[in-house]
Amino acid sequence: MNKTGVLLINLGTPDSPSVSDVRSYLSQFLNDPRVIDIPWLARKVLVNLIIVPFRAPKSAKIYQKLWTENGSPLLYYSEEAKRLLQQELPQDYQVHLAMRYKNPSIPDVLETMRKKNYSRIIILPMFPQYASASTGSALEEVMRVMKSWWVIPEVKMISQYYNHPTFIDAFVARGKQYTISDYDHVLFSYHGLPERQVDKVYDSGLCSDHDCEQEITHENKFCYKATCYATTRLLAEKLNIPADKYTVCFQSRLDQKWLKPFSDEVVRECGRKGMKKLLVFSPAFTADCLETVIEIGDEYQEIFHEHGGEKVQLVESLNDHPLWIRCLKDLVLAN
Structure with a gap:
């Protein structure tokens, strides 16, 4: 019988919130040349001698706040999506x-799949907008x-689905x-990337040479910035949010040369302007994780409150929502 294997891939999570497990996770993640795309030796020194030793203990404390009785939310909801999609x-x-x-690692899971002798394999990363550092990796x-x-x-790889109707x-x-009219402003906050990484999408010119905030073209269709803005336009239209009532922004930056505007600075400015309530979507994440629950839900709440605001309301990620499972099903069956 011809059978098809489907491989869902998410970014990953430490095995536990212990310092040693967080250190191991950060080391594997940040040593990926698609994540930190600088020369090999410079990356090794930066990651292994500077970032990981200093960041692991701090990150472990944050992961301890994130952890639930089900463990890592990202892993839990990814497993739920797998289970529900199978049904x-x-x-x-x-x-x-x-x-x-x-x-579970890609080599281990693929070895299990190899032994199944599938006629066809569909690879489906759980990242809606293509980026070299996530989908590409x-x-x-x-x-x-x-x-x-x-x-x-036969192998089919799905690179992105930022505009899939479901x-x-x-x-x-x-x-x-949420009653969107109750909020002073809406943020669509996406994970940030270094500007040089979106520039590499183009054979000629830079991302800034293209109208990525306004349209998808043949040239920018795999530009992460362009697809983030495209996702936002589709969501804003369906939710009837006027253009002057929302902002596209980018979170989790490491330095000033990342995609702008920066989410934390937008939150700070909204507070300074006298806004009291913000609603925040994070449509690059399909499962709640440190970047949504802690960075937006806790850290941005603190920033907003410090500058006169009252409430930052995080819109949950898709997690195990039935429409998200239907989307995955549609993507699989279409391929």
Whole structure:
């Protein structure tokens, strides 16, 4: 019987919130040349001698705040998505889950899939907007592992789905849990990237040479900045949010040469302007994680309050929402 294997891939999480496990996770994550795209030696010195030793103990304390009785929210909700998707697919499909960093690892899960002798394998990273540091890295790791297989079946890789109707509908449904008119402003906060990484998308010119805030073209269709703005336009239209009532911004920066505007600075400025209530979507994340629960839910709340604001309300990630599971099903069956 011809069977199809489906591999969902999310970014990853430490095995526990202990300092040693967080250190191991950060080391694997930040040593990825697609994440920190600088020369090898400079990356090794920066990551292994500076960032990881100083950041691991601080990050472990944050992960301890994030951890629940189900463990890591990102891993828990990714596993739930796998389980629920399996229930929705025909019997000749089998769903697997891997993390780009740590466990369950891509090499281990692919070895299990290899032994299943699937006729076809569909690779589906859980990142709606393509970025080399997320989708690109996950797909590269899959290719690295599979290139050693003696038998390589038909393989389909899904690079992005930032504008998929059901993906948009799922975030719209999350947003409609709140009365948007009650909020002074809406933020669409995406994970940041170094500007040089979006510049590398283009064979000629820079990201700033293209109208990425306004349109998707043949040239910028894989530009992370352009697809973030495109996702936002679709969500704002469906939620009837006027252009002057929302801001696209980028969080989790490491330095000033990352995509702007920076989310924390936008939150700070909203407080200074006298706004009292902010609603924040984070549509680059399909499962709640440190960047949503802690960075937006806790840290931005603190910033906003310090500058006169009252409430930063995080819109939940898609997690196990039925429309998100339907989106995954649609993507699989269409490919």
